[in-house]
Amino acid sequence: MSSPEQTAIRATGLSKQFGQLRAVSDLSLEVPRASIYGFLGPNGSGKSTTIRMLCGLLEPTSGEAHVLGLPVAGNASRLKARIGYMTQKFSLYGDLSVRENLSFIASIYGLAGRRARERINELQRRYDLVEQQTQLAGTMSGGQRQRLALAAAVLHQPELLLLDEPTSAVDPRSRRDFWACLFELAQAGTTILVSTHYMDEAERCHYLAILDRGVKVADGDPEELKRETxxxxxxxxxxxxxxxxxxxxxxxxxxxxxxxxxxxxxxxxxxxxxxxxxxxxxxxxxxxxxxxxxxxxxxxxxxxxxxxxxxx
Ligand SMILES: Nc1ncnc2c1ncn2[C@@H]1O[C@H](COP(=O)(O)OP(=O)(O)O)[C@@H](O)[C@H]1O
Ligand SMILES: [Mg+2]
Missing domain, CATH: 3.30.70.100 (Alpha-Beta Plaits)
Structure with missing residues (x-):
């Protein structure tokens, strides 16, 4: 087993019961730092539920998770400062401009004045949003919106990024651009957990867990998984x-x-x-x-x- 410094997420026997439904069942997981780790599974396989348990939004019925060296239970707010989370649905303000959205997120993280301005300028450049900075987020294309959501999720320079089906509403070209951003982030040391139901996206991950009806049925790197069918x-x-x-x-x-x-x-x-x-x-x-x-x-x-x- 690798040391906590090398492991961003370690989950053991994680389960979530909703009434009669076992949405996630006895899931164990080890995500190495600075890697892109994919959750591949159809709708309803428990991807979102797992991600929500890992960031402390949802309490597991049983099992436990350590994230960035801390038990998630009891550390949700401390971890929030170190995790970026992008939900399945666009969750920014459609009636605010790109810049206003980013300024608002910056203020949530206690970033103000010149530091906020500089960070926002940097993100707008990196995610190709300079020309759209005064545009209302609600009027942007799917691809632009995803880039804005990613910029917002990494604004506070999180060590871990949890992305829940981030590209399900964008065209193939935008998906490719979006993945180029993810590789760049991983290269710079960010750990990324990304859920998807696209095979071509799963193919790009360093490691992969395949989920089916709440159960992890296989994991490994994509090449290894293909060799060992x-x-x-x-x-x-x-x-x-x-x-x-x-x-x-x-x-x-x-x-x-x-x-x-x-x-x-x-x-x-x-x-x-x-x-x-x-x-x-x-x-x-x-x-x-x-x-x-x-x-x-x-x-x-x-x-x-x-x-x-x-x-x-
Ligand atoms: N808050 C909830 N209450 C009841 N059932 C839920 C809740 N959240 C998810 N589920 C159910 O749990 C299962 C897994 O859902 P989810 O984690 O959203 O899957 P995925 O993200 O892979 O599509 C589904 O059957 C879903 O309907
Ligand atoms: Mg989901």
């Missing part, structure tokens, strides 16, 4: 996609079949020695013209193999 992935390209899918799904040794555009991704456990030949044999009676090839697992495959029970 325990599955062969066979791609099938053919005309009769629907019929091929049905035939393959019926085979007992096929773990899963997913349609991706005009192709199928077939997962077979690695104990199956000749996956291509096996798939070929299954589909030949349906469509002899279909093409079959072995491909490398993607994060999507990791997700499918970690979240679907083989019995279906």
């Amino acid at each position: 325990g599955m062969h992935v066979v791609e099938v390209l053919g005309g009769l996609v629907g019929e091929l899918q049905e035939t393959l799904s019926d085979a007992s040794d096929v773990f899963s079949v997913t349609q991706l555009g005009i192709s199928l991704r077939v997962l077979l456990p690695t104990r199956c020695g000749e996956p291509e030949a096996r798939v070929r044999a299954l589909i030949d009676p349906v469509d002899r013209g279909a093409r079959v090839r072995l491909v490398d697992p993607s994060l999507e495959d990791v997700f499918v193999s970690a979240t679907r029970s083989p019995s279906r």
